[in-house]
Amino acid sequence: xxxxxxxxxxxxxxxxxxxxxxxxxxxxxxxxxxxxxxxxxxxxxxxxxxxxxxxxxxxxxxxxxxxxxxxxxxxxxxxxxxxxxxxxxxxxxxxxxxxxxxxxxxxxxxxxxxxxxxxxxxxxxxxxxxxxxxxxxxxxxxxxxxxxxxxxxxxxxxxxxxxxxxxxxxxxxxxxxxxxxxxxxxxxxxxxxxxxxxxxxxxxxxxxxxxxxxxxxxxxxxxxxxxxxxxxxxxxxxxxxxxxxxxxxxxxxxxxxxxxxxxxxxxxxxxxxxxxxxxxxxxxxxxxxxxxxxxxxxxxxxxxxxxxxxxxxxxxxxxxxxxxxxxxxxxxxxxxxxxxxxxxxxxxxxxxxxxxxxxxxxxxxxxxxxxxxxxxxxxxxxxxxxxxxxxxxxxxxxxxxxxxxxxxxxxxxxxxxxxxxxxxxxxxxxxxxxxxxxxxxxxxxxxxxxxxxxxxxxxxxxxxxxxxxxxxxxxxxxxx
Amino acid sequence: xxxxxxxxxxxxxxxxxxxxxxxxxxxxxxxxxxxxxxxxxxxxxxxxxxxxxxxxxxxxxxxxxxxxxxxxxxxxxxxxxxxxxxxxxxxxxxxxxxxxxxxxxxxxxxxxxxxxxxxxxxxxxxxxxxxxxxxxxxxxxxxxxxxxxxxxxxxxxxxxxxxxxxxxxxxxxxxxxxxxxxxxxxxxxxxxxxxxxxxxxxxxxxxxxxxxxxxxxxxxxxxxxxxxxxxxxxxxxxxxxxxxxxxxxxxxxxxxxxxxxxxxxxxxxxxxxxxxxxxxxxxxxxxxxxxxxxxxxxxxxxxxxxxxxxxxxxxxxxxxxxxxxxxxxxxxxxxxxxxxxxxxxxxxxxxxxxxxxxxxxxxxxxxxxxxxxxxxxxxxxxxxxxxxxxxxxxxxxxxxxxxxxxxxxxxxxxxxxxxxxxxxxxxxxxxxxxxxxxxxxxxxxxxxxxxxxxxxxxxxxxxxxxxxxxxxxxxxxxxx
Numbered sequence: 017x018x019x020x021x022x023x024x025x026x027x028x029x030x031x032x033x034x035x036x037x038x039x040x041x042x043x044x045x046x047x048x049x050x051x052x053x054x055x056x057x058x059x060x061x062x063x064x065x066x067x068x069x070x071x072x073x074x075x076x077x078x079x080x081x082x083x084x085x086x087x088x089x090x091x092x093x094x095x096x097x098x099x100x101x102x103x104x105x106x107x108x109x110x111x112x113x114x115x116x117x118x119x120x121x122x123x124x125x126x127x128x129x130x131x132x133x134x135x136x137x138x139x140x141x142x143x144x145x146x147x148x149x150x151x152x153x154x155x156x157x158x159x160x161x162x163x164x165x166x167x168x169x170x171x172x173x174x175x176x177x178x179x180x181x182x183x184x185x186x187x188x189x190x191x192x193x194x195x196x197x198x199x200x201x202x203x204x205x206x207x208x209x210x211x212x213x214x215x216x217x218x219x220x221x222x223x224x225x226x227x228x229x230x231x232x233x234x235x236x237x238x239x240x241x242x243x244x245x246x247x248x249x250x251x252x253x254x255x256x257x258x259x260x261x262x263x264x265x266x267x268x269x270x271x272x273x274x275x276x277x278x279x280x281x282x283x284x285x286x287x288x289x290x291x292x293x294x295x296x297x298x299x300x301x302x303x304x305x306x307x308x309x310x311x312x313x314x315x316x317x318x319x320x321x322x323x324x325x326x327x328x329x330x331x332x333x334x335x336x337x338x339x340x341x342x343x344x345x346x347x348x349x350x351x352x353x354x355x356x357x358x359x360x361x362x363x364x365x366x367x368x369x370x371x372x373x374x375x376x377x378x379x380x381x382x383x384x385x386x387x388x389x390x391x392x393x394x395x396x397x398x399x400x401x402x403x404x405x406x407x408x409x410x411x412x413x414x415x416x417x418x419x420x421x422x423x424x425x426x427x428x429x430x431x432x433x434x435x436x437x438x439x440x441x442x443x444x445x446x447x448x449x450x451x452x453x454x455x456x457x458x459x460x461x462x463x464x465x466x467x468x469x470x471x472x473x474x475x476x477x478x479x480x481x482x483x484x485x486x487x488x489x490x491x492x493x494x495x496x
Numbered sequence: 497x498x499x500x501x502x503x504x505x506x507x508x509x510x511x512x513x514x515x516x517x518x519x520x521x522x523x524x525x526x527x528x529x530x531x532x533x534x535x536x537x538x539x540x541x542x543x544x545x546x547x548x549x550x551x552x553x554x555x556x557x558x559x560x561x562x563x564x565x566x567x568x569x570x571x572x573x574x575x576x577x578x579x580x581x582x583x584x585x586x587x588x589x590x591x592x593x594x595x596x597x598x599x600x601x602x603x604x605x606x607x608x609x610x611x612x613x614x615x616x617x618x619x620x621x622x623x624x625x626x627x628x629x630x631x632x633x634x635x636x637x638x639x640x641x642x643x644x645x646x647x648x649x650x651x652x653x654x655x656x657x658x659x660x661x662x663x664x665x666x667x668x669x670x671x672x673x674x675x676x677x678x679x680x681x682x683x684x685x686x687x688x689x690x691x692x693x694x695x696x697x698x699x700x701x702x703x704x705x706x707x708x709x710x711x712x713x714x715x716x717x718x719x720x721x722x723x724x725x726x727x728x729x730x731x732x733x734x735x736x737x738x739x740x741x742x743x744x745x746x747x748x749x750x751x752x753x754x755x756x757x758x759x760x761x762x763x764x765x766x767x768x769x770x771x772x773x774x775x776x777x778x779x780x781x782x783x784x785x786x787x788x789x790x791x792x793x794x795x796x797x798x799x800x801x802x803x804x805x806x807x808x809x810x811x812x813x814x815x816x817x818x819x820x821x822x823x824x825x826x827x828x829x830x831x832x833x834x835x836x837x838x839x840x841x842x843x844x845x846x847x848x849x850x851x852x853x854x855x856x857x858x859x860x861x862x863x864x865x866x867x868x869x870x871x872x873x874x875x876x877x878x879x880x881x882x883x884x885x886x887x888x889x890x891x892x893x894x895x896x897x898x899x900x901x902x903x904x905x906x907x908x909x910x911x912x913x914x915x916x917x918x919x920x921x922x923x924x925x926x927x928x929x930x931x932x933x934x935x936x937x938x939x940x941x942x943x944x945x946x947x948x949x950x951x952x953x954x955x956x957x958x959x960x961x962x963x964x965x966x967x968x969x970x971x972x973x974x975x976x
Binding site: 117119125127129131382383384386404406407408409410411413416486488489491492495496 | 597599605607609611862863864866884886887888889890891893896966968969971972975976
């Protein structure tokens with residue numbers, strides 16, 4: 017267990033280790049005369065199953081597929097919390113959000129914000145001599161903690177225009193390398209229900225007049241392959257068709273952004289990372305730490321990738337992103353601790369030993385949605401601790417009101433995907449799943465006598481993780 | 497019901513109403529040439545039963561009793577949330593904390609803070625030309641929202657020294673009136689357990705070397721009258737003796753502060769208000785919205801009180817304090833809404849019609865203690881809505897570990913005070929009490945067929961209150 021904790025616990029990088037990381041970068045693309053630019057693209061509620069390169073036969077994502085073909089795609093990349101604000105705070109801080117203070121949504125009356133002691137990725141890169149810009153969705157606070165040099169204009173629902181708006185920043189004659197944080201609001205739900213369509217699906221940002229520079233790709237609900245975690249009902253198909261359309265818009269934004277990088281002559285010195293903040297905006301995914309909520313697309317393309325187009329099975333999570341990017345930039349601070357660690361060493365490998373366990377920690381989505389969960393996820397087994405299991409599982413209002421959830425209820429179905437509705441709403445204190453034999457997480461082994469040793473061992477590991485990452489909710493092992 | 501809501505709902509004071517309020521003040525002390533100074537004294541976890549003037553036969557509080565003898569003491573004054581930070585935010589904003597954003601503790605990892613749109617008492621008084629100072633416990637954030645001109649020095653556990661430290665501010669030759677916010681940390685638990693005493697009670701800030709200017713008053717545990725909501729066991733008596741000692745220190749701080757006001761020649765033009773933030777730091781009071789948690793001491797002494805020493809039975813709450821003080825100061829803004837209303841009109845009355853209903857709203861104490869409760873409290877009946885009733889009632893760590901709670905458990909008692917431990921820990925969705933026949937709130941009438949009409953009417957009133965005060969948790973009527 018100790019070795020596991022070292023791998024995911026606080027990682028103190030000595031000055032020596034920082035120098036080594038920097039050397040590792042230099043060695044991997046010999047001859048480069050300057051530090052790489054970094055582009056982090058974050059889409060909103062894009063599921064891992066919904067890209068061509070991750071095996072979806074219907075949805076069209078040619079630009080993302082091309083990016084993956086030049087780089088590496090991770091098959092076990094996890095957000096640590098399945099909620100927008102919170103997940104973005106982890107992405108930008110390298111810290112679990114139970115420690116960085118962004119326990120839930122930043123906006124409106126939810127009003128969560130990170131601690132002033134957090135040293136975020138943009139601030140650290142600025143200190144290391146990078147130019148930094150963000151565009152689109154932000155959703156973290158306070159701004160002093162997550163400060164970028166500039167916030168570029170552009171509606172986050174118009175991804176091609178967003179990319180165009182980055183031209184001047186990307187093409188600047190400034191000798192400094194840059195960090196661009198590019199966050200689309202697609203394919204999040206939004207824009208109301210399409211009253212003119214059968215089953216009145218949410219629009220997922222789609223609109224009749226389209227968006228500048230986007231060739232809208234529409235989908236026939238009949239052609240959709242409904243994933244196992246969703247109900248195969250017409251309402252869900254109608255919503256997935258809208259969602260796919262939104263995903264294809266994301267893809268075109270990524271395509272244009274890469275074009276912008278190429279036109280500026282920067283692409284060959286730019287690392288591009290594509291991720292989604294959490295799972296898709298359907299009950300069963302987003303806000304949950306079931307696999308559809310946390311196992312997400314993650315494509316990393318560096319200009320010097322040798323084994324192009326590989327899939328890597330290392331278990332990485334979003335607390336690793338900031339350490340990884342700082343590692344690329346040779347900007348790892350010697351006097352500061354992250355929860356994650358750089359996964360740069362595994363980028364050329366299909367299988368990476370030593371990357372076999374990950375953790376997740378979710379507490380709030382909305383302020384009214386208190387449902388802390390802590391997870392230890394191994395390659396085969398997964399333990400979920402539902403700390404507030406006495407509560408019914410809380411709903412984000414848009415998921416509750418969705419045509420998919422309501423349609424399934426109205427049909428009188430007792431299941432939603434593979435899980436019973438009752439099991440979805442009323443969860444036990446512990447859920448232990450064998451993902452190999454039960455990939456849909458429906459057979460809870462927590463009470464199975466044959467698995468008590470494993471359960472106890474995983475509980476101990478979870479508790480040790482909480483200790484090392486200073487999780488306030490650790491006291492819930494002892495008392496409410 | 498509508499009239500009830502108007503009385504406690506958003507109160508928009510027109511310019512005319514503000515002028516009237518100002519006139520009312522002028523009329524009530526004709527000849528005064530300047531606006532009154534205001535001193536708000538807030539003690540920490542001081543129960544209503546634990547002052548001589550409120551009928552306690554043992555605890556010695558001569559200075560508080562003298563203050564009450566010059567003014568009015570309220571017998572139905574309520575905090576709206578039984579937690580330090582949150583309650584103080586209500587005191588200083590005139591808004592329920594579900595709306596001002598201070599949902600729970602401000603310090604450490606709890607990290608709750610109010611919204612920037614809140615216009616607090618000190619800021620409004622500053623704008624009206626007052627000098628403002630605070631001393632002692634603050635516990636609200638951000639500072640820009642709750643800004644005072646100056647924070648005077650002085651450890652909040654040393655109340656006489658605190659009072660001495662206010663001398664220069666109070667005696668300043670400045671022609672402006674002043675607002676002094678004087679917050680002692682007594683009689684909060686603190687200082688560890690007294691290992692040298694039987695039953696190892698918490699010290700409640702008491703220490704062997706005492707405090708400057710304080711004549712420590714000690715109490716014999718045998719003499720204590722244990723209130724009905726606490727267990728009459730030696731551990732509890734030992735802790736109450738310590739608590740009383742701390743209360744007597746508070747009293748001496750108040751005494752010295754009044755001396756300071758008199759010496760500066762300011763007392764005859766100063767309104768002094770004494771309150772506690774929430775109930776005593778014992779399970780059964782603090783953090784709960786049972787009567788011992790929310791029904792608190794509130795003494796208001798103005799220099800022009802005619803009916804000196806009366807008790808007033810108006811149901812007032814801490815959201816009323818800011819509007820009341822602004823009313824005294826003639827500083828009510830015409831363009832801003834409070835949840836409370838000025839109770840200046842009832843100060844000379846023993847009984848006040850139209851002050852017959854109040855509301856309370858508690859959500860967090862610590863960030864890990866999610867237990868939202870909403871209360872409508874009438875003169876006779878009281879409804880508590882335990883929104884997260886599926887959870888065991890959460891404990892603040894110091895209450896759980898207290899000699900009183902642990903001692904009661906170790907003795908194998910199934911009751912704690914009048915309530916069963918099981919009922920304390922596991923609460924139903926609704927609790928409806930007849931306070932006339934059941935002052936200890938142990939006979940829940942929510943399921944009583946004879947009380948369904950009342951229950952429904954009170955639920956509707958509670959919901960209307962939430963609507964008018966924009967309570968995010970109102971959605972819990974519909975879904976989790």
